[in-house]
Amino acid sequence: MTEKQQHDVEQGAVFAPKFDSSGLLSAVAVDVETQQVLMVAFMDSEALAKTRASGLAHFHSRSRGRLWLKGESSGNVLKVEEIRIDCDQDAIVLMVRPAGPACHTGERSCFYRRIEGDRLQRLPD
Amino acid sequence: MTEKQQHDVEQGAVFAPKFDSSGLLSAVAVDVETQQVLMVAFMDSEALAKTRASGLAHFHSRSRGRLWLKGESSGNVLKVEEIRIDCDQDAIVLMVRPAGPACHTGERSCFYRRIEGDRLQRLPD
Numbered sequence: 001m002t003e004k005q006q007h008d009v010e011q012g013a014v015f016a017p018k019f020d021s022s023g024l025l026s027a028v029a030v031d032v033e034t035q036q037v038l039m040v041a042f043m044d045s046e047a048l049a050k051t052r053a054s055g056l057a058h059f060h061s062r063s064r065g066r067l068w069l070k071g072e073s074s075g076n077v078l079k080v081e082e083i084r085i086d087c088d089q090d091a092i093v094l095m096v097r098p099a100g101p102a103c104h105t106g107e108r109s110c111f112y113r114r115i116e117g118d119r120l121q122r123l124p125d
Numbered sequence: 126m127t128e129k130q131q132h133d134v135e136q137g138a139v140f141a142p143k144f145d146s147s148g149l150l151s152a153v154a155v156d157v158e159t160q161q162v163l164m165v166a167f168m169d170s171e172a173l174a175k176t177r178a179s180g181l182a183h184f185h186s187r188s189r190g191r192l193w194l195k196g197e198s199s200g201n202v203l204k205v206e207e208i209r210i211d212c213d214q215d216a217i218v219l220m221v222r223p224a225g226p227a228c229h230t231g232e233r234s235c236f237y238r239r240i241e242g243d244r245l246q247r248l249p250d
Binding site: 010011012013014015020026028030034035036037039040052062082083084085086087088091093103104105107110111112113114115118119120121123 | 153177218
């Protein structure tokens with residue numbers, strides 16, 4: 001990439017998502033009301049396209065090797081209000097309204113514990 | 126993994142970070158004051174250990190293939206106040222106090238643009 005191209009990607013208005021060698025980029029879902037990070041996953045170009053077309057967060061499951069509509073079994077979908085992209089366009093933040101707990105454990109966010117020495121401690125609600 | 130082991134990882138107090146086949150997990154830096162997502166990167170076990178030992182965010186650069194102290198050249202380090210981990214322990218949220226702009230472009234956050242059709246639009250400060 002030339003310096004001009006790099007500048008356009010990093011500071012311009014050109015949308016040029018950069019998928020990694022596995023075809024993925026990182027995606028972080030953030031609650032648009034509370035600003036809380038709800039979950040972190042991966043998207044391939046199909047998941048990104050489906051998310052944009054449907055307004056519901058879709059991801060690529062690396063363990064299952066397939067497209068995944070978040071909430072497809074639980075009903076706890078994430079309605080996407082805005083998609084933000086980082087400087088080098090290899091990570092995305094979805095600003096979402098969750099239909100229910102984002103975590104399959106029933107917690108509002110998957111990040112409900114903090115590391116405390118060699119143990120994990122539950123955060124206050 | 127047995128159901129019991131999975132339950133301990135996902136809902137218990139056992140710290141058992143799950144690095145992927147490349148030895149990495151996703152790491153999101155969040156401003157502890159504003160709750161803003163500042164950047165998304167990857168950590169290997171070395172980066173996680175250095176982060177915990179120093180209190181400054183370290184990552185693994187996939188492009189450079191090496192450990193990277195965030196701010197090592199710019200001085201814009203991220204002081205880590207808390208480390209949160211998700212249910213299946215393959216992603217981490219660092220709650221940080223940034224010493225300066227987190228983005229190399231000089232923006233406070235790397236996520237300073239939103240996708241708008243086929244273009245990117247700068248978010249208000």
